[in-house]
Amino acid sequence: MTQRILILGATSAIAHAYARLKAKEGAAFVLAGRRTDMLEANAADLMARGASSTALVAADLADLSAVEATMAACRAHSATFDEVLLAYGMLGDQARAEADLTQARTLIDVNFTSAALWLLALVKEAALTPLTIVVVGSVAGDRGRKTNFIYGAAKGGLERFVEGMQHAHASGRVRIVLIKPGFVITPMTDGIANQGGPLWATAEAVAGDIVKAARSGRPCVYTPWFWWGIMTTVRNLPRAVFNRLNI
Ligand SMILES: NC(=O)c1ccc[n+]([C@@H]2O[C@H](COP(=O)([O-])OP(=O)(O)OC[C@H]3O[C@@H](n4cnc5c(N)ncnc54)[C@H](OP(=O)(O)O)[C@@H]3O)[C@@H](O)[C@H]2O)c1
Numbered sequence: 305m306t307q308r309i310l311i312l313g314a315t316s317a318i319a320h321a322y323a324r325l326k327a328k329e330g331a332a333f334v335l336a337g338r339r340t341d342m343l344e345a346n347a348a349d350l351m352a353r354g355a356s357s358t359a360l361v362a363a364d365l366a367d368l369s370a371v372e373a374t375m376a377a378c379r380a381h382s383a384t385f386d387e388v389l390l391a392y393g394m395l396g397d398q399a400r401a402e403a404d405l406t407q408a409r410t411l412i413d414v415n416f417t418s419a420a421l422w423l424l425a426l427v428k429e430a431a432l433t434p435l436t437i438v439v440v441g442s443v444a445g446d447r448g449r450k451t452n453f454i455y456g457a458a459k460g461g462l463e464r465f466v467e468g469m470q471h472a473h474a475s476g477r478v479r480i481v482l483i484k485p486g487f488v489i490t491p492m493t494d495g496i497a498n499q500g501g502p503l504w505a506t507a508e509a510v511a512g513d514i515v516k517a518a519r520s521g522r523p524c525v526y527t528p529w530f531w532w533g534i535m536t537t538v539r540n541l542p543r544a545v546f547n548r549l550n551i
Pocket residue numbers: 313314315316317318319337338339363364365366367391392393394395414440441442443484485486487488489490491492493
């Protein structure tokens with residue numbers, strides 16, 4: 305049966321790599337994002353790779369007052385979905401956001417508040433069919449650190465939110481999967497000087513892990529897998545040691 309997939313943030317490099325894998329299986333897509341030209345280009349690419357259909361919804365997904373209207377626009381193309389990938393996000397600039405509360409608020413609204421509202425909207429309107437929601441979090445949410453605690457706190461808050469929803473739906477038809485990537489080579493990290501070292505993954509590798517995680521329904525998946533070990537170590541570092549690190 306054709307899988308119906310909604311992608312929130314379909315212009316993301318990770319989301320598009322995931323969509324390419326699902327296009328090969330003949331999935332039908334609703335692609336939501338705010339850049340129409342890129343949504344159109346991605347849709348054409350997915351059709352060329354085997355997608356059975358694509359529909360576009362152009363919207364600012366972090367507009368808190370528009371979540372339900374945008375959800376309705378997505379459902380106008382497909383009444384139900386089998387899978388939703390919530391992928392949009394914003395790394396921002398920690399120093400600037402500390403100095404400018406408007407930027408700090410944007411980072412929190414994009415990465416936490418709007419994502420939480422989307423999860424509520426998706427579940428509230430879920431029909432009686434099974435639904436798998438894959439949420440892209442980040443290893444940055446595992447421990448607050450000085451160079452990116454605003455983004456990290458938003459992703460960490462999102463993890464708590466997902467955890468609570470997983471608990472609420474533990475025996476229901478809605479499965480929520482949290483994916484926690486480490487460093488990924490995408491436009492989001494273009495500004496990072498050492499992009500591409502041994503700890504860096506490609507969007508394609510992360511997308512492969514997303515497909516597997518959605519299939520298995522595991523509640524939380526680090527990608528690549530070795531970030532589980534790294535973050536367990538980071539989380540357990542004594543404060544006296546952690547405070548000496550310039551991370
Ligand atoms: N790259 C990494 O190292 C890394 C690591 C851990 C987690 N992640 C997470 O992975 C996810 C995907 O990021 P990526 O690496 O694929 O980077 P990316 O290619 O830069 O994708 C981020 C996407 O989010 C979209 N977006 C941001 N704010 C939006 C809004 N208000 N409305 C609609 N779309 C919005 C951007 O759209 P515009 O082009 O319109 O701005 C962009 O397409 C994000 O949640 C990110 O936090 C990334």
